[in-house]
Amino acid sequence: MSLMSSLHFGNSVVGAQSWLGASTGANLALEVAAQHVCEVDALVLLGPHSRVPVPRYIGIFSILPSWAAELWKKAALSLLDIRKPRRLEEKQYEGLVAAVRGADLRKMGASSRAWRRYRIDVETARAINVPTLVVGAASDSFHSNVAAMAVANAMPTVTYHEVSNFTALHASATGRRVADFCKSTHGER
Numbered sequence: 001m002s003l004m005s006s007l008h009f010g011n012s013v014v015g016a017q018s019w020l021g022a023s024t025g026a027n028l029a030l031e032v033a034a035q036h037v038c039e040v041d042a043l044v045l046l047g048p049h050s051r052v053p054v055p056r057y058i059g060i061f062s063i064l065p066s067w068a069a070e071l072w073k074k075a076a077l078s079l080l081d082i083r084k085p086r087r088l089e090e091k092q093y094e095g096l097v098a099a100v101r102g103a104d105l106r107k108m109g110a111s112s113r114a115w116r117r118y119r120i121d122v123e124t125a126r127a128i129n130v131p132t133l134v135v136g137a138a139s140d141s142f143h144s145n146v147a148a149m150a151v152a153n154a155m156p157t158v159t160y161h162e163v164s165n166f167t168a169l170h171a172s173a174t175g176r177r178v179a180d181f182c183k184s185t186h187g188e189r
Contacts, residue, residue, distance in 0.1 A: 017041035018182050022170070023143060024052055027120055030151065034124045042185040043132040044178050047143030047169050048151050054115045061109030069105040076100055092170075120147060125154040132158045133181040135174060140166045 019040055021029030026048035033040045061069055077100055084093055132155050136148025143166065152160040161177060163169050 018044065018185065020044040020046070020178065021048075022046040024049060027052070027118075030120070030128070031124055033130075034127045040128070040130050042130055042182060043128060044135075044181065045132065045148070045151060046135045046174070046178075047137055047140065047166075048120060048134070048147055050120050050144050050147030050150065052115045052118050054112050056112075056116070058112040059109050061105040062112070063109070064106065066106065069109075073100060073103065073105060120151065122150050122154045125151045126156070129156050131181075131185045133161065133178065134158055135161045135163060135169060135177070137163050137165050137169045139164060140169065143169065 017040060019029045019033055019042070021027070021044070023046070026045040029043060030045060030048060033043050061072070064072070077097065080093075080097055080100065085096075132152075134148050134152040134155070136145040136152075137143050138145050145162065148162075149160065152158045159181065161174075163171075163174060168174060
């Protein structure tokens with residue numbers, strides 16, 4: 001069961017004023033919440049990055065002609081079809097394939113330089129004084145636990161929860177913790 005499905009959006013456990021972001025989306029939620037703090041009642045940050053791990057080679061896609069970028073995408077999809085990464089669960093694999101299919105590689109290449117320069121501003125977190133749940137993964141190479149703890153330590157009203165790895169970060173148990181946090185913040189809806 002995925003994190004989002006365990007939040008029961010149909011019954012509105014997470015209200016319009018609760019913002020949830022995972023991975024790079026957690027960084028985005030943090031930055032936007034700091035700018036619109038009066039509109040946010042609660043914040044959930046799952047695995048925020050201290051920096052966004054964008055490989056340098058992605059930048060090459062911005063100078064490729066469209067046909068070459070599409071050829072690269074087809075080759076990547078064929079490789080994924082032939083050799084599914086063993087460490088991925090089925091839903092993660094399906095998500096990866098969908099992301100590659102939907103990617104505009106030329107736009108990704110153009111924005112990769114800005115993403116590589118991005119660093120989370122912990123001072124931004126200090127400005128947010130709403131109930132916040134930060135979830136960090138102890139052994140995840142992409143979602144540094146150090147970054148999650150730095151954000152949590154900077155925020156005045158935070159609950160910090162640590163999970164073991166990337167899979168646990170997106171597991172139904174984490175989804176239930178998020179739902180419980182939102183219920184305790186907003187009550188039943």
